Amino acid sequence: MSETTRSDVIVIGAGMAGASVADALSRDCTVVLLERESHPGYHTTGRSAALFAPVYGPAPIRALTRASAAFMANPPEGFADSPILTPRGALFIAREDQLADLTGLHNELQSEGNFKELDDSGIRKMHPLIREGYAAAGLYDENCQDIDVAALHQGFLRRARARGCSLFTRADVIALEELANGWRVRTPVGTFEAPCVINAAGAWADELGQKAGAEPIGLVPKRRTAMQIAAPAGAKIGGWPIAVDVAEEFYVKPVAQQLLLSPANENPDVPCDVQPDEMDIAICVDRVERAFDLRVGRIETRWAGLRSFVADKCPVAGFSAAVPGFFWLAGQGGYGIQTAPALAELAAALVLGKPMPPEMVIEGVELSSLAPERLSA
Ligand SMILES: Cc1cc2nc3c(=O)[nH]c(=O)nc-3n(C[C@H](O)[C@H](O)[C@H](O)COP(=O)(O)OP(=O)(O)OC[C@H]3O[C@@H](n4cnc5c(N)ncnc54)[C@H](O)[C@@H]3O)c2cc1C
Known part of the structure; x- marks a missing residue:
């Protein structure tokens, strides 16, 4: 029988959402990142129009985009070899x-x-x-700019790994089992256990939620x-x-x-x-x-x-009300690249029980517009 890998958090899906939240969380805890494909970014993340458009999308999206702007314009030293944003209009x-x-x-x-x-x-x-x-x-x-999506995505993955995050590819999550104190996740490349699972499975997020017994979000x-x-x-x-x-x-x-x-x-x-x-x-x-x-x-x-x-075209970021330790990070729609830096920091804060980062408060991000509960209300 294969060994079980234990961590504080398991992130499922290594597109832009999973890579960015794995990076943010691996600053403070041990993270395992599981991706079904042989390389991260194969699905929606690798197929975008690569635009940073601050006037695009509903108000909560625009707030998350504004809160991502500083990171995109001035990424930390060593994050990427070339600028993430270039002028477009x-x-x-x-x-x-x-x-x-x-x-x-x-x-x-x-x-x-x-x-x-x-x-x-x-x-x-x-x-x-x-x-x-x-x-x-x-x-x-x-104010509209081009995004170097590959540089952003690889930057998150590289920094996450440097912070100790383990990425497993060809790791299709076939079963999620609720334990007394967390989750057991089964994949063809091994079994993983953690108190918290983050669902960053893109188009498959509702299917994955169903495997965990979580409430559907209507994706x-x-x-x-x-x-x-x-x-x-x-x-x-x-x-x-x-x-x-x-x-x-x-x-x-x-x-x-x-x-x-x-x-x-x-x-x-x-x-x-x-x-x-x-x-x-x-x-x-x-x-x-x-x-x-x-x-x-x-x-x-x-x-x-x-x-x-989901119905209101805003992302879903928050713990499931139905199953403990199961966190939704889904529904990024057509804005998941331009909002990734802020949404990842916000999700990491929620997972760790910390307050919302101040730049998000300043830009008017409201947790209620992202919470999974709004979809069943
Ligand atoms: C044509 C087009 C243009 C776009 N233009 C823009 C744009 O200009 N600006 C912008 O901000 N956004 C744009 N977007 C949207 C953006 O690309 C998405 O919002 C974003 O990529 C979503 O990222 P994600 O990580 O949620 O999903 P994905 O990149 O799809 O990642 C999800 C990952 O989860 C994995 N997975 C699923 N199920 C499992 C499982 N059971 N086990 C293990 N792994 C699993 C998948 O293999 C996948 O790699 C565009 C999208 C398209 C299609």
Whole structure:
């Protein structure tokens, strides 16, 4: 029989959520990080659009994003070899029939963003590929930045290991057994025991919760498709902002000398190694070709990822009310990269019974907006 590995905390899932909370907790206690795949980041974390957008998402997300900004902009010495954030800018564009959406966005978020209002010619100066006459108005937000997702994720994993955290890959959690004083977790690579288990299983979080006998949180994995094409010959796209349809019908983002296109779809799916759907691709090409002076020919790469949401589209961070020592860290949806530093620190504080970190209080993060109980209330 294989040996049992004991620690203070077991984190299940080594995507951005699991890696970041394992790092935060291994400062104060012994942590084991279990990942089903052969390398961490294979699922949603490795498939994002890599954007830090402070005006994106519901208010609790925006608060967590603001609370993550300082870490992202100035990571600790030795955390990463290159900057985590680089300037990008976001250009929200609206057709004539979408002007009310643009006004709504501006009214709701003008105190949080650094918006500049643009007309058709201002839009095309900033993004020359947008078809003349397509956009009636635009809003430019210079605070939006690119995230080096691999550097952030690897930084958390590296620092966690340096602090003593043990990462086990190919460690698919097949059973969770409640003990008198904690949990026994069985995987093909060994058995693990700890007083506390953190569920950072991404799209599989509700399935994992069920294995532990925890209350379901109503998580719905939603497929989002993306692809990259070569930029038009000679176009100097490096300084262009991401162009986002104000009603989120598509976005187009420069990535090195390519353009990343997405129809910004949210198709409910099941937890799986999701693949791009041909219909999503066709819809994306149609929408992008209407809005841009661009013929989409050869698609260099295409992929899809699952953005997993609960009903109010806010993350779930807190202990289960049904089973002791079982902590939810799930439902990061489309914001799990930009919120990771703050959400990990908050989750670690809750696990250790410490108060909320002060930067989160300042930014207006409220525990009640993240607590699992809100979903059954
Ligand atoms: C197209 C797209 C664009 C996006 N753009 C952005 C963006 O610009 N900015 C942003 O902030 N966010 C973005 N996101 C969202 C972001 O990628 C996610 O919120 C984030 O990656 C979620 O991280 P996670 O660790 O929760 O999930 P995952 O990365 O999926 O990690 C969960 C891990 O748990 C493991 N696991 C599951 N079950 C088990 C088990 N039983 N045993 C062991 N391991 C298990 C899985 O193998 C997986 O590795 C985007 C997502 C997509 C798909």
